[in-house]
Amino acid sequence: MLKTTMKIDDTVTILKLLGDKTRLTMMKIMDHYDCCVCELVEIFKVSQPAISQHLRKLRDLGLVKEERRGQWIFYSINKTHEYYPFIEQILQQLPSQADKLKALEEQGTRISCC
Amino acid sequence: MLKTTMKIDDTVTILKLLGDKTRLTMMKIMDHYDCCVCELVEIFKVSQPAISQHLRKLRDLGLVKEERRGQWIFYSINKTHEYYPFIEQILQQLPSQADKLKALEEQGTRISCC
DNA sequence: TAAGTATATAACTATTTGCTTATGAATGTA
DNA sequence: TACATTCATAAGCAAATAGTTATATACTTA
Structure with missing residues (x-):
């Protein structure tokens, strides 16, 4: 059990x-895999914007970081964030979302940019 | 570290x-003290409705329980809730809100119903 | 029983939120 | 350079949210 003391306002924001649902699932996925935007679009069946x-909100708080790789921008969880342990604690209790990535691979979409 | 597996949808709802901020602070307070509605009104400086x-939303999910004591209805955290360990884990990392209750006592408001 | 106190619910409002489409900026490639 | 692809931003909209005031319900007490 963590013993971090978190500010109420920060906790509320997080x-x-x-x-x-979209952001929580994205976070769970990105906790294990770097993802480019187009993959997430495929997974969640919503528009690219x-x-x-969603990514902007997470990034504005520093919860995820971005890294350009050529044409693509990959997002991943920022494990150095002050509250990462807190977030990790939550994510660990969620079921793996690996099936969603697997579905992309089978469908051939993931290969397109990774 | 808990190892519960939580459904994504349930987690999102919680x-x-x-x-x-109001609900999170209420939960933190109710994790240690039973509270009647009038106390919470005093603490948060918002209207009684x-x-x-807020209490209704928490109660609808079963996160808190109510207990009538005469004229008053006291609310407290439902520690038998399936996801209580998850919630407790979050609440434990928040700073104590005991000062808010203390302020009520000094102001004489808490005594009125407890 | 009548009046007072505590709480819940209904109706309304302003703000926030998550989505959409349209468009611009950055990169890769023919 | 021209064109295609990826992603970000802007603008607009419908739904959700958190608050308010007004009112109904339940209990206590004189």
Whole structure:
């Protein structure tokens, strides 16, 4: 059990971000795999701007980091974030979302950029 | 570290409820003290219906339970809830809100009903 | 029983949120 | 250079949210 003391306001901000199915699932996925935007678009069946906007909120808080690789921008969880242990604790209790990535591979979409 | 596996949808619902400063603070307080509605109204400086509506959302999910004691209705955390360990894990990392109750006592408001 | 206190619910409102489409900027390639 | 692809941003919209005031319900007490 962690013993971090978290500020209430910070905690509220983080929980609000995680309290969205798309973002929570994205975080769970990105906890294990770097993802480019187009993969996430495929997975969640929403528009590309919708994904970008979710990523922006996560990035604005520093919860994820981006890294350009040529044409693509890959996102991953920022494990150096002050509250990463807190977030990790939550993500660890969620079921693996590896099936979603597997579905992409089978469908051939993931290969397109990774 | 807990190893519970939580459904994504359930987790989202809970995090959404906790992602509100009033509700998160209420939960932290109720984790240690039974509270009647009027106390919470005093603490949060919002209208009584606002508090009742927050409590209803928490109660609808079973996260808190109510108990009438005469004229008052006391709310407390439902420690038998399937996901209570998950919630407790979050609450434990928050700073104590005991000062808010102490302020009530000094102000004489808490005594009125407890 | 009548009046007072505590709480819940209903109705309304302003703000926030998550999505969409349209468009711009950055990179890769013919 | 021209064109295609990837991603970000802007603008607009519908739904959700958190608050308010008004009112109903339940209990206590004079």
